[in-house]
Amino acid sequence: MPRDRSHPRTHTYPPMASFTLHGIPVSRGIAIGRAHLLTPAALDVRHYLIAEENVEAEVQRLQQALAAVHRELQTLWNELPKDAPTELGAFIDVHALILSDPMISEAPLDIIRSRHYNAEWALLTQIDELSAQFDEIEDPYLRERKADIQQVAERVLKVLMGSEPLPTAITPAAGDEFQAQMIVVAHDISPADMLKFRDRSFIGFVTDVGGQNSHTAIVARSLDIPAAVGMSQASQLIKQDDWVIIDGDAGVVIVTPSALVLEQYRERQQAALRARKKLSKLKKTPAVTKDGTAITLLANIELPDDCPAALEAGASGVGLFRSEFLFMGRASDIPSEDEQFEQYRRAVAAMKGRIVTIRTLDIGADKPLDQSEHTALNPALGLRAIRYCLSEPQIFLTQLRAILRASAFGKVRILIPMLAHAFEIDQSLAMIEQAKAQLRELDIKYDPEVQVGAMIEIPAAALALPMFVKRMDFLSIGTNDLIQYTLAIDRVDYEVAHLYNPLHPAVLQLIAMTIAAGHKAGIDVGVCGEMAGDTKLTRLLLGMGLREFSMHPAQLLSVKQEILNSDLETVVPQTRKILRAMEPAAIAEAVQALQTM
Structure with a gap:
């Protein structure tokens, strides 16, 4: 699961040049807001050796994290919103299956015992080995689900590191008109994390990977929220709190737009809102x-x-x-x-x-x-x-x-x-x-x-x-x-x-x-x-x-x-x-x- 990397805006930065990214349009509409980056927890994992007398305690720490993620997935399943797409439940089931597989639930424990790696390091070592030898993995289901394996590992790392993936709000710059509106930018977003967006101030999604029928796309359409996926390097090019425009109809993301472009898209956004209100008048029209x-x-x-x-x-x-x-x-x-x-x-x-x-x-x-x-x-x-x-x-x-x-x-x-x-x-x-x-x-x-x-x-x-x-x-x-x-x-x-x-x-x-x-x-x-x-x-x-x-x-x-x-x-x-x-x-x-x- 991606880790929260947000921070209050306490400094004024020089304006960045505007640039445009092109991806796959998956959900209609325009979203304008501040970027909230979700970066992989794996980037912050510490690597250290465990003393012999502390090895079993470290094993237990990883086991407890695995169990916690199991409970979290079950809770998410039990609390699936009634309007959640069918595929979302299937995605959660997939993650639970992966979590139970010995390659994830047992192999990292053996690494801790044999190499004395800390729990996070042991888990990442196993995930890296699986990814590097993906085509040779005996388990055919895991072989076809590299992204899901990495997302499951993220969830476990989050528990081990005690991180919270999503904030309640980004601290806005003074005078920001859209201060509560945030756009999630990530390499990928797990289906379980998608469930947590409903009650937050997120208005759009941008991911490096994904397609028309990726889980991000399916949920975005279900929630009627603008999204653009398959943006390649978006999570590396977009900075925290950057102004971002998502044109969900075209699959285009504009970063740090000029005042003129921002105003043009705000006008288009308002026109779309008016059009939707006009649509409501068609309810009783044959x-x-x-x-x-x-x-x-x-x-x-x-x-x-x-x-x-x-x-x-x-x-x-x-x-x-x-x-x-x-x-x-x-x-x-x-x-x-x-x-x-x-x-x-x-x-x-x-x-x-x-x-x-x-x-x-x-x-x-x-x-x-x-x-x-x-x-x-x-x-x-x-x-x-x-x-x-x-x-x-x-x-x-x-x-x-x-x-x-x-x-x-x-x-x-x-x-x-x-x-x-x-x-x-x-x-x-x-x-x-x-x-x-x-x-x-x-x-x-x-x-x-x-x-x-x-x-x-x-x-x-x-x-x-x-x-x-x-x-x-x-x-x-x-x-x-x-x-x-x-x-x-x-x-x-x-x-x-x-x-x-x-x-x-x-x-x-x-x-x-x-x-x-x-x-x-x-x-x-x-x-x-x-x-x-x-x-x-x-x-x-x-x-x-x-x-x-x-x-x-x-x-x-x-x-x-x-x-x-x-x-x-x-x-x-x-x-x-x-x-x-x-x-x-x-x-x-x-x-x-x-x-x-």
């Missing part, structure tokens, strides 16, 4: 294109408590209820049928007759129920989602009964994730019928006509759509995983983040094929991944024929505005040209041109 085509806008939620925000944003219903949030961190206490039913019923009641689409348990591999579970060689390709549910039929049946029971209280749809094979579809449908039969035997009410849909997030599914449209009532495209699997990219691995591209022609073809197949079969097709909430892609998706978007509630009004300003008679022909294009530059240029049509 989502209809200029040519009169009605569009359905739904919300993605994790818990029933998210429903008020969805309604406040004007959502027509819930397009994705991520049910795994009810299960995470509860391996020894899996929610009972009654507990699950009550949560689903609450969501259905809160949406007041609007549709609620509940995705069945999407867990396993990189999102284990039990943090001590063995992680697969490649988590993204392992026992997860419907594969996990079909391997644990009692867990699956329990959840299906709970969902069906909730369907008696309102409009409910069941969404099955990660389907790829006909036998998976058939087994899932058979399990739903079994759950219905069990409820009938007990004379428990449910909606016998409840719709069942499939997530299209594996290229094989998009290429074999006839077997889906023949069996399912609706389809929902999970663009996050679809892009990941199509391009063979770990979407949270910053080292390949630059390759994650929703506009890759193969991705666009798969999405267009899915929408077209659904229309031909007369069934609804929606998008519930990140692309649905990206206003730069709204018209492109409309041109493909998409009529149902599901996204984080904070994105809904912006997308609605794009829909209201779109004319399909103009957008559709241009989209067809885009789908015929294969050159990235031509596609990007054409998509940008759509914004002005």
Whole structure:
């Protein structure tokens, strides 16, 4: 975990020359504030030898630090904000798994005993050895998670050194207009630390590493906070308390801007705030294109408590209820049928007759129920989602009964994730019928006509759509995983983040094929991944024929505005040209041109 290096401004420094950094835009908006640097605790580690009689005491000190970080991660998990993105819980689980691995929990203790290094030095020695021999590490999970290993080490070092990573405020220079507004600048920010930013005066993030789907990016979008990642040397070039401007739309960071530039960006910031206030007036406006085509806008939620925000944003219903949030961190206490039913019923009641689409348990591999579970060689390709549910039929049946029971209280749809094979579809449908039969035997009410849909997030599914449209009532495209699997990219691995591209022609073809197949079969097709909430892609998706978007509630009004300003008679022909294009530059240029049509 990065260590706090802030200090009061007690001196007046000569003005620094302004400079601009270019990175990856991941969250919209403009942030203006003072830089708060988070530098690695490893830079301040002392190296000294321990006397023989004090070795076991030093071992115990490191063990206590490891245990403290375990407790801290568990506390963070238990206190996850209800609006936290699903991936954030998975990131915390990953760190807990790494912390339990003998390479971290035991090897540094052996170094203390054999070499008499102090605890901090021993831990860093082990981390350095792991990093230097990364490709040869036997544990495949650790081999692919170098950044996570280093972040875990930072947390342990913080405990050993007694440092607090975040201040309550930076002492401002006299007369600073934005004295409480701070911008975090770091090489990287751990997902656990991200949770601590919510109650502080931080308004933006800048990191050296990261990509469109790094944890910093995911949380920044969820919190609707401007961020720019992949800035390379930002943490070394930016100084403590420097004035910093983040242009989240362009992925640009301006350091020590001139008075003229600062004023220009303040005006842009105020204009954006006015635009957002104007957006709020669209809450009750129907989502209809200029040519009169009605569009359905739904919300993605994790818990029933998210429903008020969805309604406040004007959502027509819930397009994705991520049910795994009810299960995470509860391996020894899996929610009972009654507990699950009550949560689903609450969501259905809160949406007041609007549709609620509940995705069945999407867990396993990189999102284990039990943090001590063995992680697969490649988590993204392992026992997860419907594969996990079909391997644990009692867990699956329990959840299906709970969902069906909730369907008696309102409009409910069941969404099955990660389907790829006909036998998976058939087994899932058979399990739903079994759950219905069990409820009938007990004379428990449910909606016998409840719709069942499939997530299209594996290229094989998009290429074999006839077997889906023949069996399912609706389809929902999970663009996050679809892009990941199509391009063979770990979407949270910053080292390949630059390759994650929703506009890759193969991705666009798969999405267009899915929408077209659904229309031909007369069934609804929606998008519930990140692309649905990206206003730069709204018209492109409309041109493909998409009529149902599901996204984080904070994105809904912006997308609605794009829909209201779109004319399909103009957008559709241009989209067809885009789908015929294969050159990235031509596609990007054409998509940008759509914004002005």
